[in-house]
Amino acid sequence: xxxxxxxxxxxxxxxxxxxxxxxxxxxxxxxxxxxxxxxxxxxxxxxxxxxxxxxxxxxxxxxxxxxxxxxxxxxxxxxxxxxxxxxxxxxxxxxxxxxxxxxxxxxxxxxxxxxxxxxxxxxxxxxxxxxxxxxxxxxxxxxxxxxxxxxxxxxxxxxxxxxxxxxxxxxxxxxxxxxxxxxxxxxxxxxxxxxxxxxxxxxxxxxxxxxxxxxxxxxxxxxxxxxxxxxxxxxxxxxxxxxxxxxxxxxxxxxxxxxxxxxxxxxxxxxxxxxxxxxxxxxxxxxxxxxxxxxxxxxxxxxxxxxxxxxxxxx
Amino acid sequence: xxxxxxxxxxxxxxxxxxxxxxxxxxxxxxxxxxxxxxxxxxxxxxxxxxxxxxxxxxxxxxxxxxxxxxxxxxxxxxxxxxxxxxxxxxxxxxxxxxxxxxxxxxxxxxxxxxxxxxxxxxxxxxxxxxxxxxxxxxxxxxxxxxxxxxxxxxxxxxxxxxxxxxxxxxxxxxxxxxxxxxxxxxxxxxxxxxxxxxxxxxxxxxxxxxxxxxxxxxxxxxxxxxxxxxxxxxxxxxxxxxxxxxxxxxxxxxxxxxxxxxxxxxxxxxxxxxxxxxxxxxxxxxxxxxxxxxxxxxxxxxxxxxxxxxxxxxxxxxxxxxxxxxxxxxxxxxxxxxxxx
Amino acid sequence: xxxxxxxxxxxxxxxxxxxxxxxxxxxxxxxxxxxxxxxxxxxxxxxxxxxxxxxxxxxxxxxxxxxxxxxxxxxxxxxxxxxxxxxxxxxxxxxxxxxxxxxxxxxxxxxxxxxxxxxxxxxxxxxxxxxxxxxxxxxxxxxxxxxxxxxxxxxxxxxxxxxxxxxxxxxxxxxxxxxxxxxxxxxxxxxxxxxxxxxxxxxxxxxxxxxxxxxxxxxxxxxxxxxxxxxxxxxxxxxxxxxxxxxxxxxxxxxxxxxxxxxxxxxxxxxxxxxxxxxxxxxxxx
Numbered sequence: 001x002x003x004x005x006x007x008x009x010x011x012x013x014x015x016x017x018x019x020x021x022x023x024x025x026x027x028x029x030x031x032x033x034x035x036x037x038x039x040x041x042x043x044x045x046x047x048x049x050x051x052x053x054x055x056x057x058x059x060x061x062x063x064x065x066x067x068x069x070x071x072x073x074x075x076x077x078x079x080x081x082x083x084x085x086x087x088x089x090x091x092x093x094x095x096x097x098x099x100x101x102x103x104x105x106x107x108x109x110x111x112x113x114x115x116x117x118x119x120x121x122x123x124x125x126x127x128x129x130x131x132x133x134x135x136x137x138x139x140x141x142x143x144x145x146x147x148x149x150x151x152x153x154x155x156x157x158x159x160x161x162x163x164x165x166x167x168x169x170x171x172x173x174x175x176x177x178x179x180x181x182x183x184x185x186x187x188x189x190x191x192x193x194x195x196x197x198x199x200x201x202x203x204x205x206x207x208x209x210x211x212x213x214x215x216x217x218x219x220x221x222x223x224x225x226x227x228x229x230x231x232x233x234x235x236x237x238x239x240x241x242x243x244x245x246x247x248x249x250x251x252x253x254x255x256x257x258x259x260x261x262x263x264x265x266x267x268x269x270x271x272x273x274x275x276x277x278x279x280x281x282x283x284x285x286x287x288x289x290x291x292x293x294x295x296x297x298x299x300x301x302x303x304x305x306x307x308x309x310x311x312x313x314x315x
Numbered sequence: 316x317x318x319x320x321x322x323x324x325x326x327x328x329x330x331x332x333x334x335x336x337x338x339x340x341x342x343x344x345x346x347x348x349x350x351x352x353x354x355x356x357x358x359x360x361x362x363x364x365x366x367x368x369x370x371x372x373x374x375x376x377x378x379x380x381x382x383x384x385x386x387x388x389x390x391x392x393x394x395x396x397x398x399x400x401x402x403x404x405x406x407x408x409x410x411x412x413x414x415x416x417x418x419x420x421x422x423x424x425x426x427x428x429x430x431x432x433x434x435x436x437x438x439x440x441x442x443x444x445x446x447x448x449x450x451x452x453x454x455x456x457x458x459x460x461x462x463x464x465x466x467x468x469x470x471x472x473x474x475x476x477x478x479x480x481x482x483x484x485x486x487x488x489x490x491x492x493x494x495x496x497x498x499x500x501x502x503x504x505x506x507x508x509x510x511x512x513x514x515x516x517x518x519x520x521x522x523x524x525x526x527x528x529x530x531x532x533x534x535x536x537x538x539x540x541x542x543x544x545x546x547x548x549x550x551x552x553x554x555x556x557x558x559x560x561x562x563x564x565x566x567x568x569x570x571x572x573x574x575x576x577x578x579x580x581x582x583x584x585x586x587x588x589x590x591x592x593x594x595x596x597x598x599x600x601x602x603x604x605x606x607x608x609x610x611x612x613x614x615x616x617x618x619x620x621x622x623x624x625x626x627x628x629x630x631x632x633x634x635x636x637x638x639x640x641x642x643x644x645x646x647x648x649x650x651x652x653x654x655x656x
Numbered sequence: 657x658x659x660x661x662x663x664x665x666x667x668x669x670x671x672x673x674x675x676x677x678x679x680x681x682x683x684x685x686x687x688x689x690x691x692x693x694x695x696x697x698x699x700x701x702x703x704x705x706x707x708x709x710x711x712x713x714x715x716x717x718x719x720x721x722x723x724x725x726x727x728x729x730x731x732x733x734x735x736x737x738x739x740x741x742x743x744x745x746x747x748x749x750x751x752x753x754x755x756x757x758x759x760x761x762x763x764x765x766x767x768x769x770x771x772x773x774x775x776x777x778x779x780x781x782x783x784x785x786x787x788x789x790x791x792x793x794x795x796x797x798x799x800x801x802x803x804x805x806x807x808x809x810x811x812x813x814x815x816x817x818x819x820x821x822x823x824x825x826x827x828x829x830x831x832x833x834x835x836x837x838x839x840x841x842x843x844x845x846x847x848x849x850x851x852x853x854x855x856x857x858x859x860x861x862x863x864x865x866x867x868x869x870x871x872x873x874x875x876x877x878x879x880x881x882x883x884x885x886x887x888x889x890x891x892x893x894x895x896x897x898x899x900x901x902x903x904x905x906x907x908x909x910x911x912x913x914x915x916x917x918x919x920x921x922x923x924x925x926x927x928x929x930x931x932x933x934x935x936x937x938x939x940x941x942x
Contacts, residue, residue, distance in 0.1 A: 013838075013842075014840070016840050016842040017840045017842045020842030020846070023751060024755045027747065027752050027755065028752050028755050030748055031748055031752050031812065032768065034809060035771045035775065037786065037790070038775070038782075038783070038786050041785070041786055041789055062508065064508040065479070065504055066503070066506075067502070092685070094685075096682045097682065097685045097686040097689045100679075100682035100683055100685065100686045103682075104682060104683070113686070115931060116693060116927075117686075117689050117690070117693065118862065118866065118930060119693060119697070119927050120689075120692065120693050120696070121863055121867055121926075122867075122870060122923045122926030123696060123700070123870060123923055124869075124871075124872065124897045124901070124919055125870055125871070126900060126901045126905075126915075126919075127696070127700060127870075127904075127916075128696070130525075130904055131695075131696050131700070133525045133526075134525070134699075135695065135699060137529050138529060141529070141530075163472065163530055164530065165526060165529070176692050176696070180863070181863060184859055184863055185860070188822070188856040188859050189821065189856075192822075192825040194827070207672065208675070208679070209675035210671065210675060213678060223821050223825070230776050230814060230817060232777070233776030233777030234776060234777070236777040237776075237779040238779070239779050239781060240518075240873065243477065243518045244517075244522055247515045248477030248515070248517065249477075249514060250508070259515050261477075264781070265518075267782070268779070268781055268873060269477050269516075269518055270479045272376050272379050272380035272876065273380070273478065273479025273480060273505045274479060275379045275382050275383065276402075284785075287778070287779065287782040290778060291774060291778060294773075294774040294776075294778065295774045298773040298774050298777075299770065302766075302769075302770060342884070344880070346880070349905075352902075352906075353906065353907075353908070356720070356883070357720060357722070360722065360883070370883075370884055372880075372882050372883060372884065374876075374880055374881040375902065376876045376877075376880075380877075387793055388796050520905070520907065521905045521907070522905075524907075538907070540907045541907040543907075544907040544908055
């Protein structure tokens with residue numbers, strides 16, 4: 001935004017602007033201070049664990065509170081895979097749903113339907129966990145997992161014993177949880193694409209779908225991408241729902257049907273009961289790892305945006 | 316418009332905040348064990364009915380959380396399924412008095428729809444299942460312990476607690492007592508590393524109960540209340556005396572009776588030698604400071620806890636806890652008397 | 657897409673076919689999304705509807721075995737905690753979004769954006785711990801206010817990101833019209849541009865409210881919970897999602913029913929806030 005207001009000798013306007021800028025800086029300052037405070041607390045809390053284990057923490061598979069040996073590798077794996085499954089499913093269905101609501105749905109039902117989808121965000125995580133355990137797990141164990149194993153069992157990711165509880169189920173539950181974020185924000189972004197763009201497409205004789213697919217969605221892609229990044233963040237940090245369906249087992253297995261463990265699940269499971277300093281410190285280090293993981297994922301995403309996408313008109 | 320609203324809201328809150336202490340009765344706060352939460356909830360509710368000027372707000376944030384908050388002095392008393400260790404007492408800065416407040420047993424639950432009648436497991440069977448050495452239900456050893464039973468050719472899925480808990484501590488304590496191999500390989504703790512490759516972790520009693528219910532061939536351990544309320548199949552276990560015992564209030568009582576001098580440093584009542592004893596049981600402990608700074612609050616806390624270990628115990632029985640044995644109640648009262656007011 | 661594609665009438669059938677597939681896919685997606693919603697809400701409703709009655713909404717919790725009891729204090733607590741959180745998060749979030757939209761180039765702004773996105777991925781329990789260290793431990797007092805702080809921090813990334821996007825997407829012409837009228841930057845931004853973007857900002861706020869209403873983990877160390885009436889935000893306070901959680905993980909059927917009923921209340925409440933806000937927004941547009 002490079003347009004500046006013309007210089008005016010209007011004292012009250014200048015004063016208003018000064019106060020305005022001050023308020024902006026204050027808000028930004030509070031936000032920045034909060035971030036810095038969080039980071040400092042995470043590092044300070046994990047310091048003992050960092051000193052004790054160093055980089056081995058990232059590659060060890062042992063998580064043994066009795067002997068005081070802690071390593072995060074299986075949890076890093078579990079977090080990455082479950083979040084990947086979640087964002088894959090949620091982005092496809094979320095963006096497609098948003099497109100439908102923004103472009104193809106009849107005016108009357110679009111807003112109520114959108115509000116209903118957003119409602120998915122209001123369900124408490126513990127309810128997702130319980131629903132996942134009582135409805136989704138049996139469904140996967142009895143129908144979906146065997147089906148996948150029958151058709152695609154030659155792939156290592158669909159091999160192995162089926163419990164119902166496991167990485168795949170956790171990924172699906174996360175996908176449902178983050179769906180409203182992708183859908184709601186994408187819908188707003190798609191709606192915001194200027195009418196002229198759509199009309200240009202129609203004027204050229206393309207169908208509604210072609211206009212949407214080739215003009216509207218590309219115009220909205222930066223915002224849609226942002227929605228997905230936010231949703232991915234939610235998936236990485238989700239605790240209670242995942243922990244109820246993932247099996248809570250700190251091992252790495254090739255199969256998606258196997259039980260696994262995520263960084264946030266460990267923290268949720270063990271933090272309130274940990275009393276030894278090293279134990280608490282290791283748990284906080286897991287939180288720091290989550291922060292770093294999120295940082296890397298977001299950093300990479302940002303690089304992608306800056307190099308591949310160019311900012312569209314009107315910015 | 317927003318500004319006016321915010322101003323008014325802030326003023327109103329401040330006024331309320333300042334006025335509130337004058338309106339409220341004394342509210343004590345306690346935190347810790349989730350095992351004892353239903354009992355405390357009912358007991359303190361009744362206490363509040365009988366003593367209108369005292370309310371007790373107990374929240375179950377976990378035994379470790381209870382110790383943490385007690386150490387941070389954000390609560391008046393804490394509760395934990397495992398008493399505070401010497402290190403934890405040192406961290407808490409002062410002399411800490413710990414009293415047993417509740418007693419309960421853990422049931423061994425399983426999911427074998429084809430089995431008629433109750434499953435029977437020896438202590439070694441359970442240890443070996445959780446060590447991963449017995450992997451199928453139709454294993455020879457299990458067949459021997461359940462003569463004539465229809466044990467299927469199904470893999471055993473041992474479900475354990477994934478979150479740190481007193482329930483876990485008691486169960487691992489039991490297995491460590493029973494099996495030296497378990498003691499060296501795994502050990503006792505609120506949270507441990509489980510060796511069996513087929514093992515699955517559930518969060519909380521409800522997570523374990525849910526996992527067992529959902530997985531044919533699963534076995535797990537939960538507090539007795541969960542097993543009874545959810546009507547889960549419970550296994551009989553052969554105790555140290557060689558008798559087949561079931562998890563009942565009487566059998567837990569028998570186990571507790573073998574250690575009348577229970578104390579924070581000598582509190583394990585697993586795998587006891589009594590004839591009818593149920594081998595997997597334990598106490599929950601509450602703790603207060605011996606030299607409190609706020610003497611008035613400490614007196615009220617002491618009265619409440621004294622009431623909880625004596626007059627409230629019949630309430631415990633209605634909720635599937637075992638009322639504290641008479642002698643244990645007396646020990647608790649004697650410890651409480653040491654609070655310097 | 658080249659114009660020649662469109663002028664060539666021979667591929668019309670294929671184009672129409674692909675278009676139908678495309679629209680069909682979006683329709684299928686919304687059906688899946690709606691299906692998931694119905695499955696979950698239906699389950700919650702079936703489990704909980706029988707327990708929602710006047711007593712449930714107006715009474716204090718009663719222990720197991722005592723009939724009756726409700727979540728009235730939790731409802732009040734949720735309103736207070738989420739209300740204060742929104743009051744904190746919206747001004748800071750929107751203003752930071754405005755800042756990023758106006759002055760958004762450079763390392764500082766990029767870092768702010770990056771950290772905001774990273775914050776979105778932090779588990780709520782870590783944020784609860786942060787609020788605990790700042791507002792509970794020093795005062796040795798659990799409080800609803802500390803819970804609001806935790807909730808506000810959880811809501812911030814959503815509001816910041818979306819506010820910035822929304823303000824950026826307001827056409828340049830609108831901004832320039834403001835300046836052409838001689839308005840200061842303050843007036844143009846706050847009285848013209850932001851109101852023009854308010855639809856999207858409201859979406860983010862509502863999503864944020866929906867998200868924190870269902871959060872439990874941060875509350876364990878901040879609001880703590882309570883079985884009693886409490887309106888003082890500097891004391892421990894009950895909260896509906898915390899009550900749902902505590903009841904759900906208990907062994908008692910009676911409490912399970914109440915957990916489902918509470919979950920149903922939470923979802924329905926957020927739905928109504930949604931409807932109300934959208935209605936107010938569309939009313940304001942006329």
